[in-house]
Amino acid sequence: MSAVAWTATGSLAAWLWLLLGQGFFWRTDVRLPPREEPDVWPSVGVVVPARDEAAVLAESLPSLLAQDYPGRADVFLVDDGSSDGTGELARTLAERHGGLPLTVGSPGEPPAGWTGKLWAVRHGIGLARARDPEYLLLTDADIAHEPDSLRRLVAAARGGGGKGYDLVSQMARLRVESPWERLVVPAFVYFFAQLYPFRWIARKGARTAAAAGGCVLLRTDAAERARIPDTIRQAVIDDVALARAVKGSGGHIWLGLADGVDSVRPYPRLADLWRMVSRSAYAQLRHNVPLLVGTVAGLAVVYLVPPVALIAGLATGSRAAAVAGGLAWLVMTATYLPMLRYYRQPLTLAPLLPGTAFLYLLMTVDSAVQHYRGRGAAWKGRTYTRPDPTAPEPSPEQP
Known part of the structure; x- marks a missing residue:
């Protein structure tokens, strides 16, 4: 031959x-695990790092504020040095739409050795911990959530096959409207799943660990045990680093494709x-x-x-x-x-x-x-x- x-x-x-x-990896049936709603809903701190996100915030933030969640939930948007009025817009949207209470904070410029996003996440987690939440929802400023998103995430984390999960992450459905988005975006998720097969991630004994940074529900004590985000403060691919830190410290994690969690950020051009x-x-x-x-x-x-x-x-x-x-x-x-x-x-x-x-x-x-x-x-x-x-x-x- x-x-x-x-x-x-x-x-x-x-x-x-x-x-x-x-x-x-090529199958798309890994969705939120079977769940049973708890009798008492745990409190949640929702942390949203945001840098120059005014263009998308009007589509995403109201969906968080409108969450139909039976327990206590507070939203903490961290304005990471924005120059487009992101923080002011967030306050305006909260006044206009109501819903979950919103706190807007700003940590200042990150010190050496930190990425801006993780420095903002650290500040947001610090604000959230003042309310002593049992869970932290880390979500990006371009992610829109259906009204029952938080409820489903928490129920899945509490269930977890009877043992519970320390981290539950959903890979948000990215926008596919332009011709380039249709060609490139599904392949992006396909390649990611090939590198990090979702079925392997949930296995406690497997080394494979990954999360999708747009939607990560994290047990607060698991974050403390893994020293999140301090141990991953320099990570550019912070979601995978976060999942590895949690799993490496003994945590049980899960990642799957999302229903009702969508990115509103456009990528219209190949550039x-x-x-x-x-x-x-x-x-x-x-x-x-x-x-x-x-x-x-x-x-x-x-x-x-x-x-x-x-x-x-x-x-x-x-x-x-x-x-x-x-x-x-x-x-x-x-x-x-x-x-x-x-x-x-x-x-x-x-x-x-x-x-x-x-x-x-x-x-x-x-x-x-x-x-x-x-x-x-x-x-x-x-x-x-x-x-x-x-x-x-x-x-x-x-x-």
Whole structure:
């Protein structure tokens, strides 16, 4: 057999493994666990870090304030140095819509060794703890919640198969309206699930740990045990780092796809989506060049080789290359269909997954290039480079 045929056969073998041996990552039926509403509802502190979010806050914050929750719940929006009037708008929305009580705070600029978001989260948790909540809901400023969202999250956390969960996270349904969003966004969630199979995350003995930062319900004592957010203060991919810290300290965690939790942030252009992915892709690879090379090679073999082998095989008369490439592409396409259904997108997009994977490959390489140019993970006027292991521990008296 030719080199192309052998490579295509390797790709087919990889896809058969992914189909059956990677936690059935491609299925979209991992939703909130079975739950039974408690007799007494625990108190919850809702922490919302926000930096220059005036454009989306009018769609998201009222949904939090309108939560139909039987217990006590307080919302703490932390204005992280916004220049667009985010804090003032939050107060106006609370006065206009009513609902859950809202506190708006501001921690000032983050000290060295902290990302802005986690510094804001720390301040918000400090405000919430003054009310002694049993749970903390960490949610982003662009996330809209259905009225029963908090109620369902708490009930699921209290149930947890009879044992309860220390962390329950839902991956918010991202916006898919523009052509680029339809092409890139479902694939983003598909790739994430491939890296962190949801079924493995809930296993206590498994090493796999991840969360989705837009919606994380966290038991307060579990946060204290894992020293959240202090232990992850430099993390750019803070949701995965948070889940690892909680699970590493003995916590039981769960992550699944959301119903009734939606991102309202638009990414209408390819450039917007490119920045979203590239700002953290190289951090995901721990700023490691060999890992970057291996990832690029893996993406090429798994996603790009199948269509190339099929076309090359048909063009050269290599039946082995065409058959192996075609079967690998078919398995790839089949595993992507459930995610497209979840996002209510045309199934005809499924065969285009190799092209989307190529875009992600380029975004990953660009992320590394930006890092070595000194731009790191840039977000809303701040740039984060490789975490500094010598950064000082935060003092206990800080809020």
